[in-house]
Amino acid sequence: MLPAGFGLPPLPYLLALAAGTVAAIGALYVRRPPVTAATVTALAPWMAAGGALYALYQAGAVPDPAAPLFGSPAVYVTVGILAGFVWALLAERPGESWRPTEASTILAAVGCSLLTVALIAAAVTRTSNAVGARALLSGAILLVSLVGGTLIWITLRRVTDVSATGTVGAVVVFGHTLDGVSTAVGYGMLGFGEQTPLSRLVIEAGGALPVPELLGGAWLFVLVKTVLGAAIVVLFEEYVREEPTEGCLLLGLIAAVGLGPGFHNVVLFAIS
Incomplete structure (x- = not known):
């Protein structure tokens, strides 16, 4: 695993x-x-x-x-x-x-x-023009993830109270959105494989479902990651409010699980 x-x-x-x-x-x-x-x-x-x-x-x-x-x-x-x-x-x-x-x-x-x-x-x-083009794609991934994460965060703020999570909650949402979007682009457009077995199962399940080919096989992974990031922030709201030190630290660890691999993807795409 x-x-x-x-x-x-x-x-x-x-x-x-x-x-x-x-x-x-x-x-x-x-x-x-x-x-x-x-x-x-x-x-x-x-x-x-x-x-x-x-x-x-x-x-x-x-x-x-x-x-x-x-x-x-x-x-x-x-x-x-x-x-x-x-x-x-x-x-x-x-x-x-x-x-x-x-x-x-x-x-x-x-x-x-x-x-x-x-x-x-x-x-x-970077050693070639082709790699330079991929660097532009990596920039586009970051931009799409930032816009998508911002929209999800604004929606969360409007439909529920996540104020206690503050900026840490926003980082969780962005980090997992970035991981989902970058994985989908790497898998569907650049021919990269998924290193994590559980994530690979989600991607394969999405590819087996009858959806438009335009969405790509990793559409379900993007959905799971974005929903998961948002759900974690909502679930942690009360915990962070009652135990702000422990809650913020745990949310920080959860953010790292998304932001670290997501940023790894965009840099790797740009240089490999």
Whole structure:
């Protein structure tokens, strides 16, 4: 049931990741940085950076000595450790808003810097005009996902109360919309396979249903992902309202499951 390409790095790297994880969690526990909707939302560029770095790894653009740290799932642990230490360093700063000096803004800025470096490396990796055309397609996927996610979020805000989830809820909706749309385009237009067995079953089920060929075989996967993202936000509303720290963190993890793989897809399409 594990995704294709999923595997643990060699033992020395695995031990280093384990030690780094313990150290990062320890730093967060001791420093107790602010856990708010804003600071958890600030982790979004870190999630996207993890997906982009994994795409670079698959394209063979990561130097060999560091490559085991950027496979799956190691890359998300690597990025998580870095984010954890940066977050811990910002413990003395408030994180309720997006003022330039607050923890949320600085955490997001550092994550955006890492994402920018990954995207520059991806741009350098491109080697042909055909790949450049795919980069435009990746941009279109991001735009469609942003518009679609925004419309879903606006609809949720109008038909039910999801105000407690705030910007974290919006990231969940966008992340899962991006994952659904990018998977559908990769599967239906670019000839990419689906790495996750459960997702592949959903796509195959959609392809077997009597629907217009224009929708493509992955239409059901897009529907499932978008509905799932919206439903999770609705279900988490009361939990986040009663336990904002735990609720925001769990929503952040759910957002990462969509945003990381989704951004991985668009970067991989552009460079492979």
